[in-house]
Amino acid sequence: MSTSVLQSPSPRPFLKWAGGKxxxxxxxxxxxxxxxxxxxxxxxxxxxxxxxxxxxxxxxxxxNAELVNAYRCVRDNVEELIESLEVHQRNHCSEYYYQIRQSNCISNTEKAARLIYLNKTCFNGLYRENSKGEFNVPIGKYKSPTICNPTLLRSVCAALQSAKISVxxxxxxxxxxxxxxxxxxxxxxxxxxxxxxxxxxxxxxxxxxxxxxxxxxxxxxxxxxxxxxxxxxxxxxxxxxxxxxxxxxxxxxxxxxxxxxxxxxxxxxxxxxxxxx
Missing domain, CATH: 3.40.50.150 (Vaccinia Virus protein VP39)
Structure with a gap:
């Protein structure tokens, strides 16, 4: 009888990004x-x-300091980040989206979760800031967006372990x-x-x-x-x-x-x- 070995999934982008390859x-x-x-x-x-x-x-x-922070948090603190994203997943709706868009996060993990949440739910996954550096993209028309993908985030975490990441x-x-x-x-x-x-x-x-x-x-x-x-x-x-x-x-x-x-x-x-x- 043969046995199969489960392999870790290949890492791939965890954010939508304009011009992504x-x-x-x-x-x-x-x-x-x-x-x-x-x-x-x-x-x-x-x-x-x-x-x-x-x-x-x-x-x-x-x-982009917000982007760099998100990568660092996936690399260094992925489990706490997943917990924060699960909260966003449960609470997602139009009112919640604009509440989070206007919020000021304290910890780096909260900031990373906020960016990923907005990225997964905003119009076309578009990253755009106004002259004050504030994210200003409206909510997208998604019925049930996947905001938290623990398997993907953990594979990205593994891929980033030896990477130097900075602004x-x-x-x-x-x-x-x-x-x-x-x-x-x-x-x-x-x-x-x-x-x-x-x-x-x-x-x-x-x-x-x-x-x-x-x-x-x-x-x-x-x-x-x-x-x-x-x-x-x-x-x-x-x-x-x-x-x-x-x-x-x-x-x-x-x-x-x-x-x-x-x-x-x-x-x-x-x-x-x-x-x-």
Whole structure:
């Protein structure tokens, strides 16, 4: 008689995030470097690439302090976080949503639970802040959203155990990645394809054309060091010209965040690498 061994589920993003790469991973696989020792992701977001690669050593950063706190709490205090999310799951309704949206949490775990709860129940899973840094997205039209997924959170906790997680601007990567043993993946707010498609201000800190140019300089500096660098962005003339000295690959993606369903369709993006695989 044979016996089966239960395996831990593979980690995957525990947050919805604008521009998340979970559905694009299969297209990215041919472009990941074959060998590296340390993984760096300066625009963490949903972390889909990190969870797919599940590297032994990683440094994960973002300028969004609320996001970074959520990752740290999943890593360091997952059981208490699950307890808080179960409370949100039981109490969820429209009145409760707006009550929590306006609340001021005291502990880091409460703040993380609040972010995850709002993320799972707000409109389109969209993260947006006003000029004061306050989350201001209305409630979504979900009948029974899954707010607490203990199995997923515990698998994410395990994946994050060896990761360094901190609030940092993307330029700080220059103080860390230095050789061909390092792999850096940049997933910045995308350059808008048109004035009406601008969705770069996912927080009070916008990301404009000058920021894109600064990011390119960081990309080039890392490449000169021999670091393996990958970057995703919108497929437009500005980005193609900016990275014309590097390898530009096309990716087919879905436009998911749009107020009109008729405008949610397939669109090309670019995946830029500093190396040949």
């Amino acid at each position: 979970n559905k694009l991973i299969q297209q990215y696989i041919p472009y990941f470097p074959k060998r590296f020792k340390t993984y760096y992701e300066p625009f963490l977001g949903g972390g889909a690439v990190f969870f797919y690669l599940n590297p032994y050593s990683a440094t994960l950063t973002d300028i 940092r601007p993307f330029e700080d990567i220059l103080g860390y990645a230095s050789s061909s043993d390092d792999f850096v993946y940049f997933d910045p707010p995308y350059h808008p394809l048109s004035p009406t498609s601008n969705f770069t201000a996912y927080s009070r800190n916008s990301f404009n054309q000058n920021d894109q140019m600064r990011l390119k300089e960081v990309f080039a500096e890392l490449a000169d060091r021999g670091v393996k660098v990958m970057l995703s962005n919108s497929d437009c003339e500005f980005i193609r010209n900016l990275y014309s000295d590097f390898n530009i690959n096309l990716i087919s993606a879905s436009r998911l965040i749009n107020s009109k369903a008729s405008k949610r369709g397939r669109i090309s993006e670019v995946l830029i690498t500093s190396y040949q695989r």
